Amino acid sequence: MIKVENLTKKYAGQTAIRDLNFEVGNGEIMGFLGPNGAGKTTTMRILASFMPPSSGRASIAGFDIFNQSLEARAHLGYMPENVPLYNDMRVNEYLNYRAALKNIPHRRIPERVGDVRELCGLKEVENKIIGALSKGYRQRVGLADALVHEPDLLILDEPTSGLDPNQIRQVRELIKNLGKQHTILLSTHILPEVEMTCSRVIIIHRGRIEANDTPENLVQHIRTAGGVTLDAKTGKDDGAAELKRIGAVRDVSVTEEDGWKTFSLRVESGADVREEVFRLARDRHWDVRELTARRPTLEDVFVEITQADEV
Amino acid sequence: MRKFFVLLSREVSSYFYSPIAYIVLVFFLLVSGADFYFQISFMNQRPVSYSVQEAFFNSVFFWFAFVLIFPLITMRLFAEEFKLGTIEPLMTAPVRDWQVVLSKFFGALIFYLVLWIPTICYFAIFQYITRQPAAGSSGAYWGSYLMLLLLGMFYVSVGCLASVLTRNQIIAAVISFCAITLLFFLGLISFILLDVTSTTRQLLGYFSAIEHMGTFSRGEIDTRPLVFYLSMTALVLGLTYQAFQSRKWRL
Numbered sequence: 146m147i148k149v150e151n152l153t154k155k156y157a158g159q160t161a162i163r164d165l166n167f168e169v170g171n172g173e174i175m176g177f178l179g180p181n182g183a184g185k186t187t188t189m190r191i192l193a194s195f196m197p198p199s200s201g202r203a204s205i206a207g208f209d210i211f212n213q214s215l216e217a218r219a220h221l222g223y224m225p226e227n228v229p230l231y232n233d234m235r236v237n238e239y240l241n242y243r244a245a246l247k248n249i250p251h252r253r254i255p256e257r258v259g260d261v262r263e264l265c266g267l268k269e270v271e272n273k274i275i276g277a278l279s280k281g282y283r284q285r286v287g288l289a290d291a292l293v294h295e296p297d298l299l300i301l302d303e304p305t306s307g308l309d310p311n312q313i314r315q316v317r318e319l320i321k322n323l324g325k326q327h328t329i330l331l332s333t334h335i336l337p338e339v340e341m342t343c344s345r346v347i348i349i350h351r352g353r354i355e356a357n358d359t360p361e362n363l364v365q366h367i368r369t370a371g372g373v374t375l376d377a378k379t380g381k382d383d384g385a386a387e388l389k390r391i392g393a394v395r396d397v398s399v400t401e402e403d404g405w406k407t408f409s410l411r412v413e414s415g416a417d418v419r420e421e422v423f424r425l426a427r428d429r430h431w432d433v434r435e436l437t438a439r440r441p442t443l444e445d446v447f448v449e450i451t452q453a454d455e456v
Numbered sequence: 457m458r459k460f461f462v463l464l465s466r467e468v469s470s471y472f473y474s475p476i477a478y479i480v481l482v483f484f485l486l487v488s489g490a491d492f493y494f495q496i497s498f499m500n501q502r503p504v505s506y507s508v509q510e511a512f513f514n515s516v517f518f519w520f521a522f523v524l525i526f527p528l529i530t531m532r533l534f535a536e537e538f539k540l541g542t543i544e545p546l547m548t549a550p551v552r553d554w555q556v557v558l559s560k561f562f563g564a565l566i567f568y569l570v571l572w573i574p575t576i577c578y579f580a581i582f583q584y585i586t587r588q589p590a591a592g593s594s595g596a597y598w599g600s601y602l603m604l605l606l607l608g609m610f611y612v613s614v615g616c617l618a619s620v621l622t623r624n625q626i627i628a629a630v631i632s633f634c635a636i637t638l639l640f641f642l643g644l645i646s647f648i649l650l651d652v653t654s655t656t657r658q659l660l661g662y663f664s665a666i667e668h669m670g671t672f673s674r675g676e677i678d679t680r681p682l683v684f685y686l687s688m689t690a691l692v693l694g695l696t697y698q699a700f701q702s703r704k705w706r707l
């Protein structure tokens with residue numbers, strides 16, 4: 146659906162993105178991650194034909210974004226960051242206008258606008274002026290606009306930014322449902338969301354793609370795997386010293402409260418030391434009230450990749 | 457073509473969503489009403505050789521309002537889209553750049569023409585009450601309203617160009633105001649130069665909105681200003697189109 150080859154964009158001396166290569170297949174929900182300023186919005190704007198790349202090529206549904214821009218745009222529903230809308234129009238007016246602009250035949254407009262209004266939960270605000278809407282509703286109007294012409298591909302730039310937890314959950318459900326019929330490329334900072342919705346993830350950092358895989362694979366291959374937390378009374382023992390002797394444990398940090406010590410163990414990738422920790426505690430007669438393994442999350446992957454060369 | 461009309465209807469209706477339109481309408485009604493009133497009371501005091509309609513289109517009031525309205529009408533056209541970021545959903549929809557530029561130009565032009573509709577009533581009312589013709593001939597009406605259209609096209613296109621250059625509406629208004637007054641006064645200079653045959657005077661005469669309005673409102677349709685304003689409008693719109701496209705490389 147999307148094919149990107151050697152895409153590069155330079156702004157006045159600065160390189161925003163450098164030699165991006167990736168593909169998004171039909172029906173995929175692709176998460177586009179990266180710190181602020183990594184080049185996510187730039188990439189999305191180029192794909193939406195809002196600005197041309199400095200070099201490289203990209204195509205959407207087989208249409209080159211530069212030479213067949215109009216066709217490419219017709220196959221694309223794009224929701225920009227912060228969802229700019231005409232504040233002086235009413236919701237219905239705006240959606241009708243956008244539908245007409247996007248080549249929907251005149252007689253089909255009421256049906257399409259009705260559908261997206263239903264889908265995005267805009268029924269109760271259909272006659273309100275957009276400028277008076279809350280952030281959550283604005284976001285939904287933007288989404289309805291992106292969907293109104295039944296595009297094959299949706300590009301959503303931070304669709305959940307600035308929403309409250311309930312709204313985020315609603316938008317997430319919506320995106321999940323949309324993923325059944327559309328290909329979606331979405332950027333976000335909320336990583337649990339990506340783990341729940343996306344079938345594949347691209348992590349971009351300083352204009353380069355640092356990772357491109359399924360969320361599960363990314364988490365599995367992370368170097369600093371998860372860890373184990375132990376909450377125990379160790380009596381005379383120091384605790385940390387004994388725990389460090391377990392082979393796979395790399396590092397132990399301790400916090401103490403009311404005589405209970407909380408040990409955070411960082412362990413090597415793929416290792417599970419819980420049994421050994423239990424045996425140690427049993428042999429040394431420690432009182433244990435918690436022993437849990439913390440699985441690595443996408444957040445750990447994100448932090449590792451995007452902070453690796455900093456400091 | 458359908459997309460052009462979709463864009464155009466939004467442009468025209470967007471004027472009436474905002475309070476600016478109504479402020480401009482009221483301001484314009486006041487000034488043109490005052491113009492009409494003072495011209496008639498002036499003509500009441502002594503015999504003159506021109507008609508009410510000629511006096512109306514050639515007075516200081518008229519030109520004062522005329523130069524002021526263009527920045528007000530055109531300043532928001534592109535600047536507001538850039539400022540609000542609505543240019544992004546607009547240009548990522550399947551529309552061509554020229555469709556956007558032309559729809560904005562014609563949208564502003566239509567609003568400008570709407571401003572003039574009440575003035576037709578002025579003359580109708582005058583004729584009804586006084587039972588005297590307001591103009592020397594029907595050609596004088598055609599001439600003066602044709603000149604309004606031509607001047608409007610040119611100055612609206614200048615306003616479009618000013619608005620596409622910036623994301624700040626105030627700056628757009630100042631640029632177009634300066635450009636339009638400059639063009640206007642360029643034409644005024646020709647009245648100061650005494651040597652009628654000099655090339656400078658003849659050259660400046662091309663810009664003289666006052667002179668053109670003078671001839672056209674007498675009912676003399678001269679093709680030279682016609683060609684001049686049409687070609688200048690095309691030129692400035694061409695520049696606007698170029699400047700609009702350059703946003704892609706400036707971003």
